[in-house]
Amino acid sequence: MTLASFLHALQPGLAPPSIVTDAADIAPWLTDWRGRWAGVSPVLLQPSTCDEVTAIVAAAEAHGVGLVPQGGNTSMVGGATPPADGSAVLLSLRRMNRIRAIAPDKAIVEAGVILDTLHREAEAAGARFPLDLGARGSATVGGLAATNAGGVQVLRFGTMRAQVLGMEAVLSGGLVHDSLGGLKKDNRGVSIDHLLVGAEGTLGVITALRLRLVPGRVERAAAWIGLDHPARALDLLRRLETATDRIEAFELIPAASLDRVLRHIPMTRAPLGSPLPWNVLVEAVASPGEEPPAALLERLLADAAAAGLVADAAIAHSNDQTEQLWRLRHSISEAERAEGPAAQHDISLPIDAVPDFLTRQAAAIERRFPGTQASGYGHLGDGNVHFHVRAPASAGRDWADSGEGKAVSAFVHDLVTAANGSISAEHGIGQMKKDELARLGPPARLQVLRAIKRAMDPHGIFNPGKLVD
Incomplete structure (x- = not known):
C-alpha cells in the first residue's frame, strides 16, 4: 500500500480530527490490554459518522489497506491490535459515541x-x-x-x-x-x-x-457463599433455579483467586470469617410487591445449608455491600495479572462437566507440567470458565508465549475439546487462538467461517490476521 495515496483519498470525506498521524497519539492504542501483543499502525482513523466510515472502507479497498476496528481496546485475545508489519491501520470507533x-x-x-x-x-x-x-x-x-x-x-x-x-x-x-x-x-x-x-x-x-x-431493578442483593467442592456449587445452582426465577448471576470463585484479589487490590477484605476452598457469588433481584432479595437469599440459603450444600454465607443488605462483593469478583483479572505470568484460557464446558474439570483435570495439568498451578473461576450458570495455569516460580514474564506455555494451552484445549467444550466462550478468537481454532475447530464450522469471510470481505481488509484467513 501507499500510505500517502490512501490518506489523500480520504481527505475529501474526513474532517481533520478523523486522521491522526502523530506517533505519540497512536502509541497507546497499539498494545493490547494484557500487554501480550503490539502492532504497528502508521495512522489512526477516528471517524465520527457512518458516512466517514463508508469513505474509509471504500478507500481501504481501493488501496489495499487493512482496517483494524477498535473500541475500548479491552480485547483479551489481541483482537483489536494491528499487525506488526504495518499492513493495516487502526479504525477507532470511540468518537462515534452518541x-x-x-x-x-x-x-x-x-x-x-x-x-x-x-x-x-x-x-x-x-x-x-x-x-x-x-x-x-x-x-x-x-x-x-x-x-x-x-x-x-x-x-x-x-x-x-x-x-x-x-x-x-x-x-x-x-x-x-x-x-x-x-x-x-x-x-x-x-x-x-x-x-x-x-x-x-x-x-x-x-x-x-x-x-x-x-x-430497572427495584431492589438487588448478593450473597457470598462458602463451599467445600465445586460439585456443591452446581447442586446449589440447580436448587436455586428450581426455587426461583429471580437469580441473575451465579459466579464460582476458588479460594486461590480470592486470595490474589486480597493481596493485590486495595480496600478489599474477605467476606467470610474462615476461608473455604470454593466460593459462590450469587445475585437476586426483586420487583414491586415481591419478597425482598436479601430475604429471599437468606431463606433459600438456609434451606441449602440444612441440605449440606452451604458451609457458610454472608448476605449483603444494601447496595453498597452488594457492590463490595462484586468488586471482589470484578477485580480477579487485575489481580491475576499482578500475580505474575500465567496461561489464560476462556473456555466453555457443558455445565455438568465444570466441577470435574476444575478438580480432576486441573490436577492432571499440574502433574503433566510440574511447578504449575491450575485453577478456574467464572460463570458457572452458563458453563464459562476462566481457566488459568500459573507459571512455575522460576518462569519469566513471557512464559505463556514460550514453548512450555504454548504446550500447556494446547493440552488445556485438548481436554476442553474432549469434553465437548469450546476453546472460546466469550472473549473471542482474535490472534491468540487463531491457530488453535484451525487445529481443533470442527471442519464444517471452519469451512463455513472461511466461506463467509471470502464472500463478505473479498479484498481481505477487515481485521486481517484475526479469527480465520
Missing part, C-alpha cells in the same frame, strides 16, 4: 458508547441494559457486539447477541447495512446482524446498534 434514542425498552446507540455510559443513561430512563462485565468503564458496545461478549448476567439474559435488536454496519463496497428499525419478524433469508455479532470485525464495521433494555 446515544441516538433511548426508551424504557430499547436504546439506539453508536458503536463507541462505553458500557458504563449506557448503564447510566438506561437507568435515567427507568430501565437497564442487561449485560455487565469488569471492563464496563472502557469497553464499548460495538466491541461487545463484535465479540458477542458475555459477562455476569448471561444466566438470565443471554450473551450480547440476545441484546442486539438491530444494527448499522459498513460492509464491503461501502454498502451500509441498516436494521435499526427493529423489526421483530424479518424472514428475508440469513440474518446479517447475527453474522456480524461475534465476527470480531472481520466481516464489516459495526457503527450503531439497537439494543434491548429491560425494566
Whole structure:
C-alpha cells in the first residue's frame, strides 16, 4: 500500500480530527490490554459518522489497506491490535459515541458508547441494559457486539447477541447495512446482524446498534457463599433455579483467586470469617410487591445449608455491600495479572462437566507440567470458565508465549475439546487462538467461517490476521 495515496483519498470525506498521524497519539492504542501483543499502525482513523466510515472502507479497498476496528481496546485475545508489519491501520470507533434514542425498552446507540455510559443513561430512563462485565468503564458496545461478549448476567439474559435488536454496519463496497428499525419478524433469508455479532470485525464495521433494555431493578442483593467442592456449587445452582426465577448471576470463585484479589487490590477484605476452598457469588433481584432479595437469599440459603450444600454465607443488605462483593469478583483479572505470568484460557464446558474439570483435570495439568498451578473461576450458570495455569516460580514474564506455555494451552484445549467444550466462550478468537481454532475447530464450522469471510470481505481488509484467513 501507499500510505500517502490512501490518506489523500480520504481527505475529501474526513474532517481533520478523523486522521491522526502523530506517533505519540497512536502509541497507546497499539498494545493490547494484557500487554501480550503490539502492532504497528502508521495512522489512526477516528471517524465520527457512518458516512466517514463508508469513505474509509471504500478507500481501504481501493488501496489495499487493512482496517483494524477498535473500541475500548479491552480485547483479551489481541483482537483489536494491528499487525506488526504495518499492513493495516487502526479504525477507532470511540468518537462515534452518541446515544441516538433511548426508551424504557430499547436504546439506539453508536458503536463507541462505553458500557458504563449506557448503564447510566438506561437507568435515567427507568430501565437497564442487561449485560455487565469488569471492563464496563472502557469497553464499548460495538466491541461487545463484535465479540458477542458475555459477562455476569448471561444466566438470565443471554450473551450480547440476545441484546442486539438491530444494527448499522459498513460492509464491503461501502454498502451500509441498516436494521435499526427493529423489526421483530424479518424472514428475508440469513440474518446479517447475527453474522456480524461475534465476527470480531472481520466481516464489516459495526457503527450503531439497537439494543434491548429491560425494566430497572427495584431492589438487588448478593450473597457470598462458602463451599467445600465445586460439585456443591452446581447442586446449589440447580436448587436455586428450581426455587426461583429471580437469580441473575451465579459466579464460582476458588479460594486461590480470592486470595490474589486480597493481596493485590486495595480496600478489599474477605467476606467470610474462615476461608473455604470454593466460593459462590450469587445475585437476586426483586420487583414491586415481591419478597425482598436479601430475604429471599437468606431463606433459600438456609434451606441449602440444612441440605449440606452451604458451609457458610454472608448476605449483603444494601447496595453498597452488594457492590463490595462484586468488586471482589470484578477485580480477579487485575489481580491475576499482578500475580505474575500465567496461561489464560476462556473456555466453555457443558455445565455438568465444570466441577470435574476444575478438580480432576486441573490436577492432571499440574502433574503433566510440574511447578504449575491450575485453577478456574467464572460463570458457572452458563458453563464459562476462566481457566488459568500459573507459571512455575522460576518462569519469566513471557512464559505463556514460550514453548512450555504454548504446550500447556494446547493440552488445556485438548481436554476442553474432549469434553465437548469450546476453546472460546466469550472473549473471542482474535490472534491468540487463531491457530488453535484451525487445529481443533470442527471442519464444517471452519469451512463455513472461511466461506463467509471470502464472500463478505473479498479484498481481505477487515481485521486481517484475526479469527480465520
